[in-house]
Amino acid sequence: MESLNEIISKCEDLSFDLNFTRAKEWKSQDQSRVLVGYMPIYFPREIIHAANGLAIGIMGGGDKKLIVKGDAYYQSYICHMPRGIIELALDNHFEGFDGFIFPSICDVIRNLSGMFKLLNKGKFVKYLDYPQNFKSHIGGTFYIQEMEHVLAEVKKINNVEITPERLNHSISLFNKNRKLTEEIYSIRDAAPWKITAADVYHIVRAGLVIPVEEHNEILEKVISLLNQESGEPLDKIRVLVIGAFCEQPPVGLIRAIELAGCYIVEDDFLLGTRWIQGDIPTDSNDPFRALSHSYLNNSTFSSSVYDVDNPKEARLLKLASERKVDGIIFAAPSFCDPALLDHPILQQACIENNMRYISFLYSENTGQFKVIKEQVGTFSDSIKLWD
Amino acid sequence: MSKDIAKEKSMIIQKEMISRLFKDLSTAKETGKKVVYTFVPGNISELILSFGMLPVYPEINALQSGMRKKSADFIRDAEKIGHSEDVCTYVKCDVGMMINGNIGPNGEKIPEPDLFLLSYTGCFTFMKWFETLKRLYPDVPVALLHTPYQENHKVTPEMTAYMVKQLKEEVIPKMEKVSGNKYDEEKLKACLRNSSKVEDYIMKIFDTTKNVPSPIDAYFAGVYYIGPINNGFRGSDEAVNYYHELYNEILERVNLGLGPITPEGVMEKERFRLVVEGPPNWTHFREFWKLFYDMGAVIVASSYTKVGGVYDMGFRVNPEKPLESLAEYCMNCYTNLNLEQRVELLSKCITDYKADGFLVNSIKSCNSFSAGQLMIMQQLERQLEIPVGFIESDLVDPRYFSYSNIKNRLESFFQMLDQRKMY
Known part of the structure; x- marks a missing residue:
């Protein structure tokens, strides 16, 4: 059996393989297979799986891709991630991808969908408009139609017809994936010294670029190995990191936070993988309705979702309390309107509820962490010293 | 360049219209008229007018504050309470104006909202904007009208049906409740x-x-x-x-x-x-x-x-x-x-x-x-x-x-x- 380090190392390679080698290899084994890239945050990967496809999370170039052409497409005051994605597209990293999904999370991702259309990338480009109305017969119906549009595009390519049985089977695989991912987070919650946040990040991120069946196997092995670990606790504070749901922080930043005296026991990195809370029913005659119902009623909170009837500050504080955190770190990408416009609301709630917090900005290719490390270190020390 | 500019009749008409609207707004609480905050893109003012309510457009207040050199102070005040330098300055200008008493660009107090009509056409920040204002006015209801994007070059019957359902079941009932008037299609x-x-x-x-x-x-x-x-x-x-x-x-x-x-x-x-x-x-x-x-x-x-x-x-x-x-x-x-x-x-x-x-x-x-x-x-x-x-x-x-x-x-x-x- 592979060791934990070997698995983590493999996941790290997969996570940052910007050529998506494993996914392309998977596609090459069967002519009816399709590859569909999707941008953050959430996409119901189940529907692509059921259509004999693989949905691949595109999280930008991070600090692994030098931006040369991308800067000619974006002004300096627009976040970094889309220029990385354009760079990848122009350098043909997505060759072999059949389609691209742009979930409706902000104006930048929305307009990036138009740029992909103008660049004629893939056989289809779909802006997936998530409903902001949460009634089943209004927003729910609209969401089902949106999913059907995606599948109509896939069907044009591989002529695969989705049946309820196929979709229910796919849902069960992703239910398992979410459950296993949550289990790893629970292990971190109970004993964060067993595995670093950066390692968890790699393990989860690998699942965005490989078949779910393979990822489930990896997660099961990791859990089994973690259950055998005991590890040595260190004197660190427990923190929740929020704001990083779209443009991902460089792994160096995640490491810097932990090296500066924190255990990250909750975060919104790769939020889409944990978006649906709990299982989606797998015995429905209408699995699209089941997916839609879960989206409307069992989604996590996020800056991209209209929240007035379910305030996000209350949900954040509840999560912080469940994870017993000592403080919250607001880490958002520069120029991210949704995250940054939420900060005053969330931070005010922290103040009113005596929750300590700090805040800083990053971009996916930030390379210097000294200042952030000092800031986080001071935050951690102040909590350790004065509590 | 000729230096003599006489005001044309249309300019005078527009000036009178706008000042009458602001006068109506400034006396709204006395006259009992209800006030709806909404946005310019996708402004369904006809519906607001049909209920006898008055519209307020936060981004117009912000741009007028900008033209009258008031926006810098408002933005600074919003940044003081945690708003980032990186985000939309309309939002910050509006928040700054509100936390300073909601005195509009013309010096008249803008009445507080009775309803937020969040029709966020083509701009996600509108949604974030009203989430922010909702915290300033927690008792004011929000009617959300989600406008689907023309991602595929066209408006489909499904998109229209989705919006009409929202109008019928979300927007109109809230307008009826706030205004006290029934929806009048004529x-x-x-x-x-x-x-x-x-x-x-x-x-x-x-x-x-x-x-x-x-x-x-x-x-x-x-x-x-x-x-x-x-x-x-x-x-x-x-x-x-x-x-x-x-x-x-x-x-x-x-x-x-x-x-x-x-x-x-x-x-x-x-x-x-x-x-x-x-x-x-x-x-x-x-x-x-x-x-x-x-x-x-x-x-x-x-x-x-x-x-x-x-x-x-x-x-x-x-x-x-x-x-x-x-x-x-x-x-x-x-x-x-x-x-x-x-x-x-x-x-x-x-x-x-x-x-x-x-x-x-x-x-x-x-x-x-x-x-x-x-x-x-x-x-x-x-x-x-x-x-x-x-x-x-x-x-x-x-x-x-x-x-x-x-x-x-x-x-x-x-x-x-x-x-x-x-x-």
Whole structure:
């Protein structure tokens, strides 16, 4: 059996393989297979799986891709991630991808969908408009139609017809994936010294670029190995990191936070993988309705979702309390309107509820962490010293 | 440049209309009129008017604060309470104004909202904006109208049905509750009949730039022309009257062969005809405009004047299908068009209005416009072989208006246009 380090190392390679080698290899084994890239945050990967496809999370170039052409497409005051994605597209990293999904999370991702259309990338480009109305017969119906549009595009390519049985089977695989991912987070919650946040990040991120069946196997092995670990606790504070749901922080930043005296026991990195809370029913005659119902009623909170009837500050504080955190770190990408416009609301709630917090900005290719490390270190020390 | 500018009748009418609206707003609490905060793109003011309520447009307050040099302080105050330097300055200006007593740009107190009508057409920040305001006014209900994006180049029956359901089950019931009045479809139809006439006038007005010289500036003066329809008068008799008068005045200018009116009089020699993409800067509006008219540049079309509705492709509201029409109107606003549609529309403007050049004023605050602008520019340059220019500023944050940078870039751009004309 592979060791934990070997698995983590493999996941790290997969996570940052910007050529998506494993996914392309998977596609090459069967002519009816399709590859569909999707941008953050959430996409119901189940529907692509059921259509004999693989949905691949595109999280930008991070600090692994030098931006040369991308800067000619974006002004300096627009976040970094889309220029990385354009760079990848122009350098043909997505060759072999059949389609691209742009979930409706902000104006930048929305307009990036138009740029992909103008660049004629893939056989289809779909802006997936998530409903902001949460009634089943209004927003729910609209969401089902949106999913059907995606599948109509896939069907044009591989002529695969989705049946309820196929979709229910796919849902069960992703239910398992979410459950296993949550289990790893629970292990971190109970004993964060067993595995670093950066390692968890790699393990989860690998699942965005490989078949779910393979990822489930990896997660099961990791859990089994973690259950055998005991590890040595260190004197660190427990923190929740929020704001990083779209443009991902460089792994160096995640490491810097932990090296500066924190255990990250909750975060919104790769939020889409944990978006649906709990299982989606797998015995429905209408699995699209089941997916839609879960989206409307069992989604996590996020800056991209209209929240007035379910305030996000209350949900954040509840999560912080469940994870017993000592403080919250607001880490958002520069120029991210949704995250940054939420900060005053969330931070005010922290103040009113005596929750300590700090805040800083990053971009996916930030390379210097000294200042952030000092800031986080001071935050951690102040909590350790004065509590 | 002639220095004598007499106020035209339409200007006087508009001034009276706006001041009457602000007067109504300032006395709303005494008169019992309910106040609805909403946004310009996809503003379904006809529905608000049909319930006898008054609209307030936060982004209009913000831009007017910018023009009256009040926005810098408001933005600073919003940043003091945690708003990032990186985000939309309209939001910060509005928040700053509210935490300072909600005194509007004209010095009158703006009444507090009775309803937030969150119709967030083409801009996610609108949603975040009202989430923020909801925290300032926790007891005020929010009616959300989600407008699907024209991602696939068209409005589908499903998109319209989704919006109509929201209107029927979310927006109208909340308006009935807040106003105390029942939904009256006949009243709404009457308002829409007015809107349809106004939409026709607006298109005819902006089409007059086909003339050489152009009788109007479709960007700097254009923002005044779209004022009434975007600021509370969609669907009103007054709007029909105003646009009728304005159109006649412009026709008279066409007959006399006159160029556009500027703050310093009539522009006498038209040297360059431009199409501009992006909103203007409001904090230095006059200086910004002057950079153009001093060089004899007239804007013959602009995307910004289509932010509250695009009528170039034939869309008009249909009073006989009132709710469907409101839905389709929302989906047809400029920032709800996908990039391919924007390129097509701008290309049509450049061709129809015989533009010499295309200019982007890229706004730091506004991703809805700015993200993708460089690609729009590349596409137009490639397709039409037209000279393109690029400048940067902001909506209402004066820290991002650099006069000399903009002037340098514009001078180079005009030089390029000049050289082009020589060959």
